[in-house]
Amino acid sequence: MTITDLSVNYLRVQFTIVMKQETSINQSIKIYGSAQRKHPAIEELLALFQYRDLIFQLTRRDIVARYKRSVLGIAWTMLNPLGIMIVMSVVFSNIFNRVESYPTYLLTALVCYTTFQQSTVVAMNSTVWGSKLLEQIYLPRTSFVLSTIFASMVNFALGLIPLFLIMLITGVPIRWTALLVPIGMLLLCSFSLGFGFLLSTLAVFFPDIAEIYPVLMRAWMYLTPIFVPVEILEKVLDGWVLRLNPLHHIIKIFRDLLYYGTLPSLMDWGIAALVSFGALLLGWYFFCVKADNFAYHA
Amino acid sequence: MHRLQDSEPQSDTAVWLQDVAVCYHIPNDPIKTFKEYIIRIIQGKLKYHDFWALKDINLDVKRGEIFGIIGLNGAGKSTLLKVISKVLIPTKGRVWIKGEISPLLQLGAGFHPELTGLENIYLNASILGHTRVEIDEKLD
Numbered sequence: 347m348t349i350t351d352l353s354v355n356y357l358r359v360q361f362t363i364v365m366k367q368e369t370s371i372n373q374s375i376k377i378y379g380s381a382q383r384k385h386p387a388i389e390e391l392l393a394l395f396q397y398r399d400l401i402f403q404l405t406r407r408d409i410v411a412r413y414k415r416s417v418l419g420i421a422w423t424m425l426n427p428l429g430i431m432i433v434m435s436v437v438f439s440n441i442f443n444r445v446e447s448y449p450t451y452l453l454t455a456l457v458c459y460t461t462f463q464q465s466t467v468v469a470m471n472s473t474v475w476g477s478k479l480l481e482q483i484y485l486p487r488t489s490f491v492l493s494t495i496f497a498s499m500v501n502f503a504l505g506l507i508p509l510f511l512i513m514l515i516t517g518v519p520i521r522w523t524a525l526l527v528p529i530g531m532l533l534l535c536s537f538s539l540g541f542g543f544l545l546s547t548l549a550v551f552f553p554d555i556a557e558i559y560p561v562l563m564r565a566w567m568y569l570t571p572i573f574v575p576v577e578i579l580e581k582v583l584d585g586w587v588l589r590l591n592p593l594h595h596i597i598k599i600f601r602d603l604l605y606y607g608t609l610p611s612l613m614d615w616g617i618a619a620l621v622s623f624g625a626l627l628l629g630w631y632f633f634c635v636k637a638d639n640f641a642y643h644a
Numbered sequence: 645m646h647r648l649q650d651s652e653p654q655s656d657t658a659v660w661l662q663d664v665a666v667c668y669h670i671p672n673d674p675i676k677t678f679k680e681y682i683i684r685i686i687q688g689k690l691k692y693h694d695f696w697a698l699k700d701i702n703l704d705v706k707r708g709e710i711f712g713i714i715g716l717n718g719a720g721k722s723t724l725l726k727v728i729s730k731v732l733i734p735t736k737g738r739v740w741i742k743g744e745i746s747p748l749l750q751l752g753a754g755f756h757p758e759l760t761g762l763e764n765i766y767l768n769a770s771i772l773g774h775t776r777v778e779i780d781e782k783l784d
């Protein structure tokens with residue numbers, strides 16, 4: 347046991363309750379009653395509204411910390427997918443030579459996939475780290491997942507810059523449909539949130555989830571048309587691999603908007619929206635119901 | 645800790661607990677991993693026992709009162725404080741708090757080395773539940 351461990355225990359015992367009864371007039375006195383609690387999923391929403399500045403601060407921290415750490419800073423976020431794209435293009439463009447302007451085809455999906463993968467991993471680690479803090483102080487438990495995924499969406503937007511560059515270089519016209527990309531981002535964001543919530547809940551209780559997840563993600567990557575063209579994966583298991591793959595439906599929206607420059611059909615929008623918002627609701631519900639047990643678990 | 649008290653908090657009450665109980669469900673064999681958890685479920689060997697850390701706690705701390713809690717190791721002092729600070733939701737009973745709770749955190753628990761001092765102030769104050777407007781007011 348180190349000195350810091352001892353001091354934590356000491357502080358926990360010496361825990362003081364500071365009551366600010368004589369608060370300034372413009373500040374209303376907060377009242378907490380454990381009997382008046384609503385359903386955890388609703389309670390969490392109300393708490394988030396109260397702690398909205400915390401979400402902003404945490405998101406800010408995640409963005410600032412990422413760019414201060416690496417020497418190249420913001421440029422790194424753009425160079426990373428570009429590097430992978432170049433390697434994959436060189437390797438695969440001869441195999442999949444029927445696909446027109448393959449680098450763009452690849453990069454549209456790759457940007458989505460890396461955002462999803464990285465944001466969920468960071469959300470998981472951040473909640474596990476945060477659960478130590480949650481044993482000492484009350485915070486809305488969803489704060490850590492929310493802030494990391496919001497920060498990832500900022501990175502996603504930056505990742506679009508090299509994508510547009512590649513489109514210009516490979517001669518893919520940027521059409522007006524590119525203006526609808528923010529709607530796609532909303533879908534990707536809510537799917538990542540939903541999945542991040544599920545994953546984080548499990549990871550708080552079971553440390554081996556952090557080891558299982560990369561294996562799952564590797565498999566998921568090969569089952570999603572990222573560098574393998576859709577036409578090839580469509581033949582696998584009568585197309586059920588794609589139909590049951592939520593990421594495919596979201597990536598399809600981005601490919602339509604950016605690579606093909608067409609408006610996705612109403613059906614495609616519907617499926618993608620159902621998958622994304624469904625995942626968010628499910629993840630939110632599961633996380634909030636289990637989050638009351640986080641402190642019990644310790 | 646057992647005191648006679650009214651069934652509702654009075655106007656000068658700050659912290660008020662009624663019949664609070666906290667029960668931990670502890671698996672009979674400790675489960676460390678997800679793999680173990682799934683295997684236990686399949687085998688039907690997932691059994692828990694109850695551990696009551698707190699039972700029938702009644703408390704009425706008036707405003708301005710200085711209140712100390714003493715007890716042996718494992719008596720439930722920390723659990724009680726967790727219940728008061730909203731970290732633990734009690735298994736039974738009612739907790740009622742008027743005002744703000746400021747638990748003393750481990751020094752630098754929420755600090756981030758990459759942020760500036762001012763940024764860290766904003767981050768930590770918001771962890772303690774203050775809004776940006778409140779921090780702005782106090783900082784100047």
